Amino acid sequence: VGTERHESRRIDNQLRGRSGRLGDPGSSRFYLSMEDELMRRFGGERMGSLMDRLGLEEDMPIEAGIVSKAIESAQTRVEGYNFDTRKHVLQYDEVVNEQRNRIYEQRRRILTEPSLQTSIIDMIGQEVESVVAQFTEGEYHDEWHLGDLTQALRVVFPMPLDFNPDSWKGMGRDQITENAVKMAMEVYAAKEQAVGADLLRTVEKQLMLRAVDMRWIHHLTDLDHLREGIGLRAFAQVDPLVAYKREAFNMYADLMNDIRGDIVKHI
Numbered sequence: 001v002g003t004e005r006h007e008s009r010r011i012d013n014q015l016r017g018r019s020g021r022l023g024d025p026g027s028s029r030f031y032l033s034m035e036d037e038l039m040r041r042f043g044g045e046r047m048g049s050l051m052d053r054l055g056l057e058e059d060m061p062i063e064a065g066i067v068s069k070a071i072e073s074a075q076t077r078v079e080g081y082n083f084d085t086r087k088h089v090l091q092y093d094e095v096v097n098e099q100r101n102r103i104y105e106q107r108r109r110i111l112t113e114p115s116l117q118t119s120i121i122d123m124i125g126q127e128v129e130s131v132v133a134q135f136t137e138g139e140y141h142d143e144w145h146l147g148d149l150t151q152a153l154r155v156v157f158p159m160p161l162d163f164n165p166d167s168w169k170g171m172g173r174d175q176i177t178e179n180a181v182k183m184a185m186e187v188y189a190a191k192e193q194a195v196g197a198d199l200l201r202t203v204e205k206q207l208m209l210r211a212v213d214m215r216w217i218h219h220l221t222d223l224d225h226l227r228e229g230i231g232l233r234a235f236a237q238v239d240p241l242v243a244y245k246r247e248a249f250n251m252y253a254d255l256m257n258d259i260r261g262d263i264v265k266h267i
Contacts (some may be wrong), residue, residue, distance in 0.1 A: 091241055095248050103216050116204050125181050127264040132177045157184045211262040219255045
């Protein structure tokens, strides 16, 4: 399909001839094959059938208003589709960018603050409380798994070897948490006394940065996998973007918990 367009416009002085005169009006001819993806998607087969019925040669250019309108309509529909695609891509990217800004803010705080001891103490308390809550979910004490709780806490910090979980029997969840946090803080204080406060502050920065960076890399990969399959939610009458935002938020919460757990265990 060929269309011709004439144009006469001023050209740059660098393109002028030696006589200083402007160039002659030029013309351009554009060609579009019936097998082009644009035509195959939007009416190429119908136009091809028309050519066969009229007995036109394959290499014969078609210059008709109906053809030009068909091409223009197809281009408009493709541009609209591409616009919607870019719009959704940007909306998905906004979710990732928001989380990225939060992570970068944490990294800047780690790098700029002279001491992170207060943050470490808060993390120790939160991590111990989270572990205790996992093994004391039941309403009644006989549903709690105090032996398993002890083993789980030993992964977080080195509890005394002679500790007996039976000492927690009769205590409430808050009392157990308070007792476990106290033991963890005693271990933390002993660690600081053994290696020195200055060295421990430096090590804390390094461990926090490594935990944030390593977990963030894996988190980005998980977000990519989530995005690849989120479009299937449309079959269940669920907006894929809404589902992506919800699940990405839950994944970010898990990311923060994993970072906290890595930092406390390494400390």
